[in-house]
Amino acid sequence: MAKSAVITGVTGQDGAYLAQLLLGKGYDVWGVVRRSSHFGVADHRLRWLGIAGDVRFLDANLTDLSSLVRCIELAKPDEVYNLGAQSYVASSWQQPLLTGHVTGLGAANVLEAVRIAQPAARFYQASSSEMFGLIQEAQQNERTPFYPRSPYGAAKLFAHWMTVNYRESFSMHASSGILFNHESPLRGIEFVTRKVSDAVARIKLGLADELRLGNVDARRDWGHARDYVEAMWLMLQQESADDYVVATGRTTSVRDMVRIAFGHVGLVAEDYLVVDPTLFRPAEVDILLGDASMAKSRLGWAPKTTLEEMIHEMVEADLDRHRRGPVAT
Numbered sequence: 001m002a003k004s005a006v007i008t009g010v011t012g013q014d015g016a017y018l019a020q021l022l023l024g025k026g027y028d029v030w031g032v033v034r035r036s037s038h039f040g041v042a043d044h045r046l047r048w049l050g051i052a053g054d055v056r057f058l059d060a061n062l063t064d065l066s067s068l069v070r071c072i073e074l075a076k077p078d079e080v081y082n083l084g085a086q087s088y089v090a091s092s093w094q095q096p097l098l099t100g101h102v103t104g105l106g107a108a109n110v111l112e113a114v115r116i117a118q119p120a121a122r123f124y125q126a127s128s129s130e131m132f133g134l135i136q137e138a139q140q141n142e143r144t145p146f147y148p149r150s151p152y153g154a155a156k157l158f159a160h161w162m163t164v165n166y167r168e169s170f171s172m173h174a175s176s177g178i179l180f181n182h183e184s185p186l187r188g189i190e191f192v193t194r195k196v197s198d199a200v201a202r203i204k205l206g207l208a209d210e211l212r213l214g215n216v217d218a219r220r221d222w223g224h225a226r227d228y229v230e231a232m233w234l235m236l237q238q239e240s241a242d243d244y245v246v247a248t249g250r251t252t253s254v255r256d257m258v259r260i261a262f263g264h265v266g267l268v269a270e271d272y273l274v275v276d277p278t279l280f281r282p283a284e285v286d287i288l289l290g291d292a293s294m295a296k297s298r299l300g301w302a303p304k305t306t307l308e309e310m311i312h313e314m315v316e317a318d319l320d321r322h323r324r325g326p327v328a329t
């Protein structure tokens with residue numbers, strides 16, 4: 001019989017790539033979609049990948065435990081991937097309580113729903129390198145102490161420890177992937193790589209003449225979402241659950257990433273880049289660099305896409321979108 005999986009956050013970047021991966025492996029894929037007045041727009045990433053008709057939608061919200069219990073009862077999944085979140089760090093200072101409810105307590109709700117309705121299901125929590133925040137070691141691994149620097153990071157840390165606690169308290173197969181930044185043409189337009197690829201495409205096509213950014217000295221360990229969802233799946237195929245760092249092991253400044261993007265279309269970044277102090281954050285995560293040795297040795301996982309390949313793919317996708325007409329996402 002085909003395996004089945006429930007994905008919260010299926011309309012987001014990772015949800016879309018994970019759904020594609022699982023469908024390719026023959027899974028029945030159920031995706032949690034929250035009600036909004038824009039139904040039909042919410043699945044644009046699934047449509048971009050050509051899989052919208054293949055995912056069975058479940059109507060639920062991470063803040064509503066009863067809706068999640070009903071989803072799990074209906075789908076009876078073998079695997080549950082909790083990818084849903086208020087995932088944008090900058091917004092988490094504007095909406096700290098909502099971020100806590102959705103990103104933190106929402107994970108506890110999903111864990112509870114699984115414990116109540118399908119305790120044998122394997123569970124994946126989308127933890128984040130933002131939990132390392134003010135880094136305590138030059139390269140971060142599973143044993144590096146956490147020091148979150150935003151309401152988002154703090155909410156993710158709560159969700160992370162709840163996952164560990166459900167594993168230890170109830171013997172649930174609950175794993176947490178501490179994923180470093182990962183991007184793609186399906187990344188939300190507010191995140192820096194996509195903001196850059198979109199602006200470079202518009203500048204190249206004569207639709208814009210500058211790119212305004214905040215702290216361009218920040219450094220991130222950027223990988224491709226398509227590679228990272230494979231690590232999520234691999235974690236749930238292991239005999240026992242655990243926590244894994246997923247990263248490339250290379251850190252690059254925002255400024256250098258911008259140069260790669262402009263270079264791809266034959267332009268010079270410095271001619272268009274404007275540093276805008278109003279875009280700086282109340283507290284910054286200056287640098288992230290992950291050590292994914294455990295994922296490599298235990299899961300056999302390694303990133304396949306370089307930063308250059310990924311940025312080129314993103315710029316090409318945005319050029320294509322803008323050539324076809326005005327687009328928001």
Ligand code: NDP
Nearest residue numbers: 009011012013014034061062083084085087126128181182
């Ligand atoms: P996105 O922001 O693209 O997707 C977030 C998803 O969560 C969307 O499907 C969104 O639905 C859904 N969601 C938000 N609020 C609720 C709610 N109240 N109830 C139900 N669903 C909700 O994130 P990514 O795909 O980039 O990331 C996936 C997960 O991985 C997130 O938890 C993120 O925090 C985490 N993560 C991401 C990293 C990255 O670099 N991308 C790094 C480390 C962790 P809607 O479409 O309706 O908005």
Ligand code: GDP
Nearest residue numbers: 089190191192193212213214215216218254279
């Ligand atoms: P994050 O690591 O999850 O916060 O991912 P982002 O893509 O939002 O930000 C990555 C880094 O880019 C952070 O250090 C930001 O401060 C920095 N950055 C600089 N300018 C911008 C900008 O205009 N937008 C965003 N989103 N980030 C920016």
